[in-house]
Amino acid sequence: MQYYYSSKNPDSLGVIRVHAEKCRELPDVLTRIYLGIFPNSSLAISTAKEKLQLTKVRVCNCCVD
């Protein structure tokens, strides 16, 4: 289980990235949203979509399970 966060700001493609807590690209505390503790990134993604009402959500490239 890991803590997951989403960025507050979309990237250049309009996609919001979800990061695990140990990600080296984890946004700083002011520009991230805590999602919860999940066993994998797919659950973190679906929670982000539901909670933040977003459709374009992807896991960060280095946080893929």
Ligand SMILES: [Zn+2]
């Ligand atoms: Zn990452």
